[in-house]
Amino acid sequence: MKTKSTIAIIGSTGNMGSAIAKSLAKGSNRLLLFGREDTKLQTLKNDIHTLNSGADVEAIGCPKDASWEADIVILAVPYAAEAAVAEEIRPYVTQKIVISIANPMNETFDGMVTPADSSAAQELQKLLPDAQVVKAFNTTYAANFAEPVIAGVPADAYVAGDDEKAVQTVTELVQSMGLNPVVAGGLAVSHTLEHMQLLLIQLTVKNNYNWHAGWKILHN
Amino acid sequence: MFSELEKNLRQHITLTTDEFDRVKRYFVPKKLRRKQFMLEASDVCTRMAFVSKGALFSYSTSEKGSINVVQFAFESWWMADLYSFFTEEPSKLYIEALEDSELLLLKADRLQPLLADVPAMETYLRILYQNAYVALQRRLEETIGLTAEQRYLRFMERDGRLLLRVPQHMIASYLGVTPETLSRIRKQVS
Incomplete structure (x- = not known):
């Protein structure tokens, strides 16, 4: 597609938000960055322009305006903050893709705070019933956006959602970032994807993977 | 955000409050700044835009780089490349914001679900297409004659x-x- 998409990253000064922003800035999309820390936001903008001097990127003052102008919204805030942001952006994301990257872990990293039969993505879909929520990026560590090849193998990046076209769009976006997209299924699969990351984090700490690790399906 | 659309719809059809609330759920609220594109040539036009605020214009380009303006759209007007929208062939047109604009976009794949949900919208869209046809014919006749x-x-x-x-x-x-x-x-x- 030639027509530029506008992607808003809400929470772009966090580890994940800034890593995703930098990775997306290599493409031709327009980026709108919202983050609560002005200095970090300015540094991020400068970093992006160093990576790609022609990047179309702008810091924007509130999640509402960012979402209104966007075609795709990436919610890169901690799970605990999602409900408040969702409430703020709800009227502006009707029929838009909203990407849930969250892993709703508890403070001790040994379980989830979401109901046993749900996930962060499904909870977000309940808060934003008219948006097309898609799960993506939750199994990718922040450092791996810059280095998506781990031990010589491109890590998988799983995508899940109920709207076929939305999943297709996000899959293309993931691919444009140099990651290997794998469509995992409907939004309910988010439950598994989020638990996969819980396990990966536990193993990363236990085995000292130094936050460079990922999932890969081996197949013929 | 929806007041212009509501006014426009109610000029042509009768809708209950509940029906209009359902209609709203099919429209994408989208801000476009001056000089930004809603559509670039060679893409398929997959969205119709209702202009709530601001203005759009559509045009083709010549090989020499000059532009041929096809249509303008101001508040409460609709804009799309309907040819591309219905045939799903790549558009030859650009649709650009003439001013900072607030649009309500209806995606092609949401059209049938909207009509199934709120059948009165069939009448509205028929009137819309009629008007578009009349405007096109008028433009053609004026250009030729x-x-x-x-x-x-x-x-x-x-x-x-x-x-x-x-x-x-x-x-x-x-x-x-x-x-x-x-x-x-x-x-x-x-």
Whole structure:
């Protein structure tokens, strides 16, 4: 597609938000960055322009305006903050893709705070019933956006959602970032994807993977 | 955000509050800044835009790089490349914001679900397509059958007030004359 998409990253000064922003800035999309820390936001903008001097990127003052102008919204805030942001952006994301990257872990990293039969993505879909929520990026560590090849193998990046076209769009976006997209299924699969990351984090700490690790399906 | 659309719908059809609330759920609220594109040529036009605020214009480009303005759309008007929208063939047109704009977009794949959910919208869309056809035919007849001066006078009579918002070279392009010719016509008729 030639027509530029506008992607808003809400929470772009966090580890994940800034890593995703930098990775997306290599493409031709327009980026709108919202983050609560002005200095970090300015540094991020400068970093992006160093990576790609022609990047179309702008810091924007509130999640509402960012979402209104966007075609795709990436919610890169901690799970605990999602409900408040969702409430703020709800009227502006009707029929838009909203990407849930969250892993709703508890403070001790040994379980989830979401109901046993749900996930962060499904909870977000309940808060934003008219948006097309898609799960993506939750199994990718922040450092791996810059280095998506781990031990010589491109890590998988799983995508899940109920709207076929939305999943297709996000899959293309993931691919444009140099990651290997794998469509995992409907939004309910988010439950598994989020638990996969819980396990990966536990193993990363236990085995000292130094936050460079990922999932890969081996197949013929 | 929806007041212009609601007014426009209610001019043509009767909707209950509940029906209008359902209609709203099919529209994408989208801000577009001046000079940004809703559509670029060679993409399929997959969205129709209702202009809540601001203005859009559509145009094709010549090999030499000049633009041929096809249509303008101001508040409460609709804009799309309907040819591309219905045939799913790549568009030859660009649709660009003439001013900072607030749009409500209806995606092609949401059209049938909307009509199934709120059948009164069938009538509204039929009227919309009728108007689009009439406007197209009128434009064709004016282009073929009228002199540049006659075209200008018709245009000013119909949309003159809105055209204060449009740069002269775009009006000239819309009328199919050079900016110099437009300037001469304006002097003659004033």
